[in-house]
Amino acid sequence: MKTCDKSLPGLIEIYDKDNLKTFVSLYFDGKDEHFIQHREKVIQHILKYDELKNFLKTINEIKTYLKKNKGSNHAIFASDKNNFFKAITFPVNVKNSLVVDVSPYIHQIAELADEWQVYTLVLLNSNHAKIFSFSCGELNTEKDLSADIMNKHKKGGMSQARFQRLRKGNIHTFLTEIVEALQKIARDNILLAGPGETKKHFRDMLPIMLQKGVIAEVNVDMDDEYGLFNETHEIMKEKGKQEHQRLLELIRIEILKNGLAVYGLKNTLTAVKNGQVEALLVEKDVKQKGWICERCQLIEEGILSICPACGKKTSEVDIVEEIVKIAERTDAIVEFSQDDNLKKIGPVVGLLRFK
Ligand SMILES: [Zn+2]
Incomplete structure (x- = not known):
């Protein structure tokens, strides 16, 4: 499944090299300013020294940005110490959260990306067509085509039959033009919309590969x-x-025959680290405590403050988030689900490339 991943690559690689909690990740609906004030206060009481200094500077940068960009849904990832600032605007509501950690907290943005499959929409009638593409939560007009098709009612001189033939020919030419435009833009996840029968004629005119890519037809007025x-x-x-x-279902079948599947935090973590995971399914809104040694790249479930390999201080992490990050790095498909069956064998399961 193709998803929006424009903003993820830059976020999954970075972390504070000194192992300090200097990355502030804010998901904000643009409304509840009280929320930011409250979290800011709490976090100020907990952080110390360089982490506190960095937080105060970073949160000020974020607030300055928000003042200039009022009212929208934002995800902002920033660290003054690491000279990092990335803001993304969303057309849908995000859940407010403010997290301070060694690296950006990407869980929610990965979930949104999963919900936003790339698709192409053709809105048309017999003399006007618009092709939209939707990706990363944004809708763009790719093409706006119109044709000078003769009015349905003939004017004097011409015979009714001749008029109808010409009119049909004109429409056919116009639809061919749209087919050509669409071929350059999309292969699958195509939706056709518009009033009446034109979208059906259009569908019949598409090359067979594109016909297979049409997932729905929607009856709607042009405006x-x-x-x-x-x-x-x-x-x-x-x-x-x-x-x-x-x-x-595929994963369950593989599990039953002890085949190419993995489930549970520990085994899934090992598999994503080995680059074995082809597709990862993650239970929505689940977190699990774990620790990481950024130096040794050692990650495990549970709580441990000193790395057993190198003796350095570890950082607390959300294991589910770490699994998602590693999976994204190894080009696995990552999807989020609320399926009850997943709750029983999850919170993470994976389909493997090899064993
Ligand atoms: Zn270590």
Whole structure:
């Protein structure tokens, strides 16, 4: 499944080389400013020395940014010490959270990316077409085409039959133009929308590969783009859900025959570290305490303050988040699900590339 991953690569690689909690990750709905004040106060009481100094500078940079960019949903990852600042705006609501850690907290953004499959939408009638592409939570108009098609009612002179033939020919030429444009933009995850029968004619004209890529047809007026986007979003969400179920079913079959699957935190962690995981399914909103030694790149479940390998101080981490990060680094597909079956064998399961 193709997902939005524009913002992830830069975030999964970085961490504080001195093992200090200097990365501030803020997910903010743009409304509840009280939330930031409250978290800021609590965190100030806990951090000390360089970590505190860095936090105060970083949170000020973030607040300055928010003042200039009011009202939207944001994810901001920043560290004054590491000279790092990345802000992403979302069209959907994010859950407020403010985390200070050795590296950016990417869990929520990975979840959102999973929900946002890339898709292409063609809105058309017989004389107007718009092709939109949706990726990373953003909708872009790729093409806006219109044709000078003769009005349905003939004007004097021409016979009715001749008029109809010409009109049909014009529409056909126009639809061919749209097919050509679409071929350059998309191969799969295509949605067709618009009033009446034109989208059906259009579908029939598509090359067979593109026909297979059409996942739905939506009946909608040309000017109801808002309603259309809501509906397509729901269609894609449902499609994602079905894909999660299929993936989970595949993993269960593999587990039963002791084949190419892994489940549970410990085994999944080992498998992602070995680059074995092809697809990872993660239970939504789950966290699990663990520790990391950034020096040895040793990660384990549970609580341990001194690394058994090198004797240095470890950092506390969320093991689920670490598994997601490593999986993203090894190009695994990462998906999030609330499936009850996953709760029983999870919170993480993976389909393996090899054993
Ligand atoms: Zn170590």
